[in-house]
Amino acid sequence: MGMLKNHENRHPVVPIHMMAIPSWGWVVVDKASGCTSMHVTHRIKRIFNLKKAGHAGTLDPLASGILPVALGLATPLIGSVMNFSKTYTFRIAWGLSTDTDDACGEIQKTCPKRPTWKQLSDVLPLFLGEIWQIPPIYCAAKIQGLPAYTRARQGETVQLEPRKIHIEALKILNHTGDVTDFEMTCGTGTYVRSVARDMAEVLGLSGMILRLRRIRVGPFDSGRVLSDLEQYSEEELGACVLPPQHVLQSSEGVCVNEQEKLDLWNGKKIPFSLPTPLTQRPIACYDGYGCLVALANVCQGWLAPTRCFIGKI
Numbered sequence: 001m002g003m004l005k006n007h008e009n010r011h012p013v014v015p016i017h018m019m020a021i022p023s024w025g026w027v028v029v030d031k032a033s034g035c036t037s038m039h040v041t042h043r044i045k046r047i048f049n050l051k052k053a054g055h056a057g058t059l060d061p062l063a064s065g066i067l068p069v070a071l072g073l074a075t076p077l078i079g080s081v082m083n084f085s086k087t088y089t090f091r092i093a094w095g096l097s098t099d100t101d102d103a104c105g106e107i108q109k110t111c112p113k114r115p116t117w118k119q120l121s122d123v124l125p126l127f128l129g130e131i132w133q134i135p136p137i138y139c140a141a142k143i144q145g146l147p148a149y150t151r152a153r154q155g156e157t158v159q160l161e162p163r164k165i166h167i168e169a170l171k172i173l174n175h176t177g178d179v180t181d182f183e184m185t186c187g188t189g190t191y192v193r194s195v196a197r198d199m200a201e202v203l204g205l206s207g208m209i210l211r212l213r214r215i216r217v218g219p220f221d222s223g224r225v226l227s228d229l230e231q232y233s234e235e236e237l238g239a240c241v242l243p244p245q246h247v248l249q250s251s252e253g254v255c256v257n258e259q260e261k262l263d264l265w266n267g268k269k270i271p272f273s274l275p276t277p278l279t280q281r282p283i284a285c286y287d288g289y290g291c292l293v294a295l296a297n298v299c300q301g302w303l304a305p306t307r308c309f310i311g312k313i
Helices: 037-048 072-082 117-127 148-153 192-203 234-239 244-248 258-265
Strands: 004-006 025-031 053-055 064-071 086-094 096-098 107-110 129-133 163-175 179-186 207-217 253-255 283-286 292-299 302-308
Touching: 025 037, 025 072, 025 244, 037 053, 037 064, 053 072, 064 072, 072 244, 086 192, 117 163, 117 192, 129 192, 192 207, 244 283, 244 292, 258 283, 258 292, 258 302, 283 302
Parallel strands: 004 253, 064 207, 096 207, 253 283
Antiparallel strands: 025 064, 053 064, 086 179, 086 207, 096 107, 129 163, 163 179, 283 292, 292 302
């Protein structure tokens, strides 16, 4: 969280680690290859006995790694995660390409040539910064209401429009000739499978994703991760729950008193006398116990709630 201000110094903020374990927040799952993100979310709901949970940022079935899952009342914050940058490690196998651009598909083309380290290094700059990318045909992008992968599986010819994406960093980790390992940090909407496909095309070769792992999503990394979900005790699971505001670490925050909290929960504006922050993002409002109460916009000396989090922690 950025700057937490005590509104008129009415309440101290109690550190999260001194509070009882919240019944809503975030857990970070190390998704295994071979299962879907939705399957992981359903397991989380069952294990935590929740009616509501949702994952932030879908991982392909082949992919493994960091999958943030919002619990209970934290689910409205999922949208805050979508704009975070993400870091992946991935392996490209050279010599063949598939219709899915990864090892799950059917082979479409083979090529005996293999790239050198220098050839790979020379093309990396083409994949940095803002670039245009066409998603793979087997993806969840909608075409007239249906996912592209549904249409592709039905035998339709799928044509997706190029999208502007941003790749912050891309480097070679290891190269043996037949396979190359990379690490990439990118913005939302980037398809790693398309990076592999396009890199092979630029090199005049064939290639596909053989292994893909996400190692970071914004503030979520490998620091407190659940893997085999069935092996944890209730206490261990509870200890892994991050507070809802974990995704608001770069946001400004203010403390409100009980009356102001109730006003926000009832959709009312509350006075805001502190200087308007430089950022245009919503202000995070906390109660005296450090619990997230609402997100609010600054409006001519007032805080107007845009999203409320009503419930007991």
